[in-house]
Amino acid sequence: MSSPFVAHDAAFTEVVGDNPTLDLLVEFDDYPFAHEAGVFFEGPEADSLYITSNRFLRPGSKDEQIVRISHVSLQRTGDGARTAATTVRTELTAVSEAVPTGNGGVNFKYSFAEGAPEEDAVLFCAQGSRTAPSGLYAMQVAGPQKVVLVLSNFFGRPFNSVNDVVVATTAKAGVGSIWFTDPPYGFEQGYRDKPQLPSQVYRYDPVRKSLRAMADGLGHPNGICFSPDESVVYVTDTDWLHGSGETDLSRASTIYAYDVISVSGEPFLANRRLFAMADCGIPDGIKCDLHGNVYSGCGDGVHVWSPGGVLLGRIKVEGGAANFCFGRDGEMFLLNENRLWRAQLGNVKGALLGI
Template sequence: MTTITTSDIPIIATKVKIIDRLAESKGTVKSSVNTSDQVTLFQYDTSFAELIGPSPTHSLLLSTAGISNNPFFHEACVFLPAHDEIYITSNLLQATSSSNFPTILISRVKLLRTDRLSGDNNVHTIEWAKLRPPPGIDYPNGGVNYEDGILFCAQGSAQSGTGGIYYMPRKAPPKAVVTNFHGRDFNSVNDVVVAKDGCIWFTDPCYGNEQDFRPRPKLPNHVYRFDPKNGDLRVVADGFGRPNGICFSPDESVCYITDTDYIHGDGTRDLTRAATIYAFDIIIVAGGPFLTNRRVFAFAAVGVPDGIKCDVYGNVYSGCGDGVEVWNSAGSLIGRIMVQEGVANFCFGKQGEMFLCAEQKLWRLQMARSTRGALLGV
């Protein structure tokens, strides 16, 4: 394992462009493209101004563009506040020789702050280590904070009996949590979230088979709930093209699930397929949670909505083809965090910061310090 250290990371003032919705709807203003190789903010509503604050900034923490061009910064994007570390999974990395298979690596990014005592939140140095996934975590994708480590989605390999949800403690071997649905392999588990009661909810599209590292699917593209206390495993939602990101509203009364059917794992795209966030009400029936009142919450302006998270105010953020799009809880687009390469996944950090995974680049955005992610609230 080699660690790369990058110091003296520049902090850049982030441009904010106020968008006139009526003018945009009439085609007199175009706002769908970010031509700058920097992060730019598009404000559609004054509520977004409160989230970003009066003087947002951004920094390019890591980049492989023009070097290896490898997409190391793709999914998971899990922030461990106790250690000031981010864990990120790569996109599929092609083999360097015909005798090897494509692989996915995990990046551990250690953050060093400017001045912890003064409360300055800026990152001046990072230490980047590329890790091979531990045994069992084959082709990792999404992840979430869990106990003293991370729950990883293992998409699995070509062999039957692989894939599922694995717990990776920070300094111990990984442990299998759930690896099959009553004897049937999952397709390629994609993203995961943990409810306040400790139950694990996760999505299972068929991308692994389409990318030629998983067998033919044995199940529909479901969303599942697993109770680690008693082993209860349930299908909680179906009817998706390719269910992808999943998150809860801050009070866990609503579950948001993205459908990225617009793009298949072989690269096929169809503008008429879903690039949609669906919202479900969570109700309790006979002591168990059910997803009801399925409805379209939002359709991505550009590309597909991939990773998804809420802030403490109930606003919904999703990584899309233009960066991160932000809606209020009524489904109205209030702002866009424009990143030229688009964003697959992201996470909130400390005191209003966000980390944005843009395949070959990892960005840090500093917004208002009162803007916090609902998942951690730090």
């Protein structure tokens, strides 16, 4: 049996280590539960993973498309090791209804009551519906898992279908500022009205309530992440695949890189350049490790590029991976629609959490 770890460059071994493994954690065939988000929280007894499903028809309906959000509890043995045998998945029904057509997500800090301290939250992208707004929704991790709408429009014009999000942690990008993408997939897939905005990348400062368009000229801006020092923003353009299911090999299936620069004390995106093109499917979710290597979920698994744009290798799973996330100590969780996989790599740490 061939290895799922396929090297294209000798440096791939430095990423995955000498003995990487790939294990199936959860398999569930009722609907594609493992599609997007992948937001990891480290816990004292069990780690947590929050994921969004792909769209599917609500049971009993002929045309209503829904998304469900799940919590995967990653139990640990006494020595701290994770074990697949005790992994469980719980549907968060109330949260799913409160986050209309959920998609990407990221770790977040949010105050759920006036004057209350900030607490751990998931900031979900909601693609919206015919009756509920697309936007950013914060979900409380502890307690009743309250959901609050954070942002739903650009000065009165509704977002199209907010897709993916990242939160800045440095002064360069603006500590606590929220960067997100907004493609037109909801309209193309039949559950959103005609777009009233271009397909763009936005930045929202929740302290100043400042909202800006940061990048345009993209067909379907999708995944977004920062380099480890947040001097570069990576955005995937999945224009190769339209919401109708139509594909066109002449359209972008591309990762673009932008420099984060300061003009008059405010961040701007400059020097857009083609960083990489996916050879299989589209580069969807995207993350960096602490060495600056760039990972993206593609049509045959997760591809890994060097900071210089060289394809180092890929972690192959049949059916591909729309998204994925890093856990801790070299863990990576691959979202494979009806399956959730865990890859154990070498000494890699995701740049988002640094664990």
